[in-house]
Amino acid sequence: VTFVDLLRETSRRNRSLLCVGLDPILEQLPAGVERSPSGVLAFNRAIIEATSDLVCAYKPNSAFFEALGAEGFEVLRQTIAAVPPGIPVILDAKRGDISSTAAGYAYAAFEFFGAHAVTLNPYLGGDSLEPFTRYHDRGCIILCRTSNPGGDDLQAARMADGRPLYQHVARLVQTRWNSAGNCGLVVGATYPRELAEVRELCPDLPLLVPGVGAQGGALEPVVRAAVDRHGDLAIINASRSILFASADADFSAAARAETQRLRTIMEDIRAQLSA
Amino acid sequence: VTFVDLLRETSRRNRSLLCVGLDPILEQLPAGVERSPSGVLAFNRAIIEATSDLVCAYKPNSAFFEALGAEGFEVLRQTIAAVPPGIPVILDAKRGDISSTAAGYAYAAFEFFGAHAVTLNPYLGGDSLEPFTRYHDRGCIILCRTSNPGGDDLQAARMADGRPLYQHVARLVQTRWNSAGNCGLVVGATYPRELAEVRELCPDLPLLVPGVGAQGGALEPVVRAAVDRHGDLAIINASRSILFASADADFSAAARAETQRLRTIMEDIRAQLSA
Numbered sequence: 001v002t003f004v005d006l007l008r009e010t011s012r013r014n015r016s017l018l019c020v021g022l023d024p025i026l027e028q029l030p031a032g033v034e035r036s037p038s039g040v041l042a043f044n045r046a047i048i049e050a051t052s053d054l055v056c057a058y059k060p061n062s063a064f065f066e067a068l069g070a071e072g073f074e075v076l077r078q079t080i081a082a083v084p085p086g087i088p089v090i091l092d093a094k095r096g097d098i099s100s101t102a103a104g105y106a107y108a109a110f111e112f113f114g115a116h117a118v119t120l121n122p123y124l125g126g127d128s129l130e131p132f133t134r135y136h137d138r139g140c141i142i143l144c145r146t147s148n149p150g151g152d153d154l155q156a157a158r159m160a161d162g163r164p165l166y167q168h169v170a171r172l173v174q175t176r177w178n179s180a181g182n183c184g185l186v187v188g189a190t191y192p193r194e195l196a197e198v199r200e201l202c203p204d205l206p207l208l209v210p211g212v213g214a215q216g217g218a219l220e221p222v223v224r225a226a227v228d229r230h231g232d233l234a235i236i237n238a239s240r241s242i243l244f245a246s247a248d249a250d251f252s253a254a255a256r257a258e259t260q261r262l263r264t265i266m267e268d269i270r271a272q273l274s275a
Numbered sequence: 276v277t278f279v280d281l282l283r284e285t286s287r288r289n290r291s292l293l294c295v296g297l298d299p300i301l302e303q304l305p306a307g308v309e310r311s312p313s314g315v316l317a318f319n320r321a322i323i324e325a326t327s328d329l330v331c332a333y334k335p336n337s338a339f340f341e342a343l344g345a346e347g348f349e350v351l352r353q354t355i356a357a358v359p360p361g362i363p364v365i366l367d368a369k370r371g372d373i374s375s376t377a378a379g380y381a382y383a384a385f386e387f388f389g390a391h392a393v394t395l396n397p398y399l400g401g402d403s404l405e406p407f408t409r410y411h412d413r414g415c416i417i418l419c420r421t422s423n424p425g426g427d428d429l430q431a432a433r434m435a436d437g438r439p440l441y442q443h444v445a446r447l448v449q450t451r452w453n454s455a456g457n458c459g460l461v462v463g464a465t466y467p468r469e470l471a472e473v474r475e476l477c478p479d480l481p482l483l484v485p486g487v488g489a490q491g492g493a494l495e496p497v498v499r500a501a502v503d504r505h506g507d508l509a510i511i512n513a514s515r516s517i518l519f520a521s522a523d524a525d526f527s528a529a530a531r532a533e534t535q536r537l538r539t540i541m542e543d544i545r546a547q548l549s550a
Binding site for chain 2: 023149158
């Protein structure tokens with residue numbers, strides 16, 4: 001089964017567009033969780049167990065695991081292994097390197113860690129992505145328009161044809177890089193108008209949308225802009241608002257409640273769209 | 276001592292613009308070296324020992340270590356620790372992530388691994404680089420023009436002012452991102468004319484130049500274009516032609532001979548420049 005099919009099936013089965021970002025920060029671990037690599041693993045497992053019937057995907061960010069040192073590597077592998085079969089895992093690594101080196105990263109992401117998809121940086125161009133896209137059953141989710149303020153520095157820069165660079169990237173993915181049908185795009189939730197433009201350029205690609213805050217109100221334009229014409233293939237990510245919903249021993253129940261809350265808001269929006 | 280000072284001092288002391296890229300590939304390890312993480316470490320140590328009086332820097336590429344699994348993390352740390360004090364180590368990781376996550380990568384690169392500099396991807400913009408540049412004594416070497424064919428896809432795309440994107444990046448570094456004076460740029464050896472353009476835009480920045488092949492002839496325009504007005508701050512990287520100079524037990528002597536050969540060619544060019 002391909003990443004895109006797995007994503008669509010999970011999203012429909014769990015009736016959810018919500019992806020939980022697994023970004024563990026030692027200093028923010030709740031009371032009762034040991035501030036160590038094994039504590040992080042136990043925390044991640046508890047979060048996954050509490051939310052796995054409510055999500056469309058999980059997205060561990062590799063930086064937080066690397067920051068744990070050598071043990072972080074194994075914690076990341078075991079975190080991914082703790083996700084029940086049938087739920088896609090997107091390894092958020094934002095890799096970008098030349099072909100021979102990229103092959104090493106692709107091996108690590110897909111074979112060693114067993115992720116179903118990985119996030120990638122487009123700056124090095126098509127041949128840097130090919131070692132990933134050649135895994136036809138895995139997803140390659142390419143940075144297009146990121147949610148941070150500095151994203152403007154390159155991504156909003158105007159090209160000779162008057163379009164911003166992020167649209168150039170969206171068109172490259174749509175017309176050239178997605179030849180195996182396994183690409184997606186990252187577009188931040190902070191720019192719903194631009195999200196809608198990217199969805200128009202790439203009607204059938206999964207869109208991974210980080211940057212959703214704790215406030216539900218802002219979700220409506222994001223969900224409307226991100227879903228495809230069937231109301232699918234939007235991956236709306238929330239991390240800290242779920243992981244650290246409570247600083248106490250009830251953290252996993254609080255994470256479940258917040259996941260449920262965000263999921264319900266989004267499903268209500270989705271129901272209106274199809275009505 | 277800052278990265279730039281350390282680089283300049285090492286380059287003058289060793290009379291070398293040559294950086295040895297530590298990109299160990301299990302399948303290509305020479306005869307007599309175990310094809311395992313500990314074999315890779317022993318190989319790296321032998322290469323470093325054979326070349327450390329002939330180089331201006333070492334550049335381990337993190338992808339090859341990650342491909343070794345959890346042990347690769349420790350092999351990378353110990354490889355960096357095996358470099359004699361006084362020689363800068365550039366961790367080639369090409370990171371790029373949003374600020375909070377970037378802080379995790381910066382910690383890993385500079386504090387856990389103890390690298391003197393790191394390569395970074397500019398696609399996410401200035402605030403994604405800030406967690407690295409705030410380490411004022413470390414170097415932040417930003418991808419500008421890469422040596423792979425696909426580099427054209429984004430980097431050569433024309434902006435509204437008619438310039439290619441890589442020049443937009445060079446100007447951002449020169450005018451905004453280098454406020455702490457610790458940035459550099461990656462510019463591939465395959466484009467000596469573009470290298471000269473970048474050197475003109477950024478007269479005082481270290482330029483890391485990968486893509487030098489085994490043939491010495493092509494080195495001349497590269498060295499001429501890459502050095503600053505004092506003949507310094509060019510970091511010309513060679514990896515496989517040195518690491519795998521021999522497939523036999525004499526690999527470290529062969530690596531030394533190839534390092535010596537490339538260094539001498541470049542020093543002769545540098546001598547002509549200052550004559």
